[in-house]
Amino acid sequence: xxxxxxxxxxxxxxxxxxxxxxxxxxxxxxxxxxxxxxxxxxxxxxxxxxxxxxxxxxxxxxxxxxxxxxxxxxxxxx
Numbered sequence: 001x002x003x004x005x006x007x008x009x010x011x012x013x014x015x016x017x018x019x020x021x022x023x024x025x026x027x028x029x030x031x032x033x034x035x036x037x038x039x040x041x042x043x044x045x046x047x048x049x050x051x052x053x054x055x056x057x058x059x060x061x062x063x064x065x066x067x068x069x070x071x072x073x074x075x076x077x078x
Contacts, residue, residue: 006065010049014069017042 020042024035055061 006068007049007051010046010051010065011069011072013042013045013049014065015073017046018066018069018073 017039020035020039023029024032024039029035052058052062
């Protein structure tokens, strides 16, 4: 699958989910309740995004999306 097939909003949501998860996993995170709520909202957006109705093998593609979002996060951090 070509990585350009992912809608921008889906990649951005996954990147936001990754950042929120990392913030929550950090030692002594601040405002854990807000981070948990944000993680839950982002999870719902990711799970129910209309894009998933268009792909035949969603689990494999979801994994690819996570890898793509991590790579984008690494590029932005550099």
